[in-house]
Amino acid sequence: MFGLSELAIILLVVIAVxxxxxxxxxxRSAGKSARILKAEARAMKDEDEPAAAPRVIQGETAQSAGTATPDESKPEGTQQPRQ
Incomplete structure (x- = not known):
């Protein structure tokens, strides 16, 4: 009478209607689930790979406020008192 493929097509049409x-x-929810699954698979793959060496970017070194030398720490125009 009906084969398996014909019943599947009829079932899909009934569900669509x-x-x-x-x-x-x-x-939309199937797409979100697929994206989440792909991201999790990628995260698991990244965990298995060894960590790459950190990249070194050439440039100037900035000093923070707490590491200034004594001459640099005083405001301009001020003098130290003489003893």
Missing amino acids: LCAKKLPELA
Whole structure:
């Protein structure tokens, strides 16, 4: 009578007709699930690989406020008192 492929097609048509309002929402949630699964698989793969050496970027070194030399720490125009 009907084969398996014909029954599957009929079932898909019935689902499409009965759930037409919810199909965009189902497709959106399936897409989100696929993205999450892909991200988790990539994260697991990254954990297995050894950590890469840190990149060194050439440039100037900035000093923080706490590491200034005594001459640099006094405001301009001020003098130290003589003893």
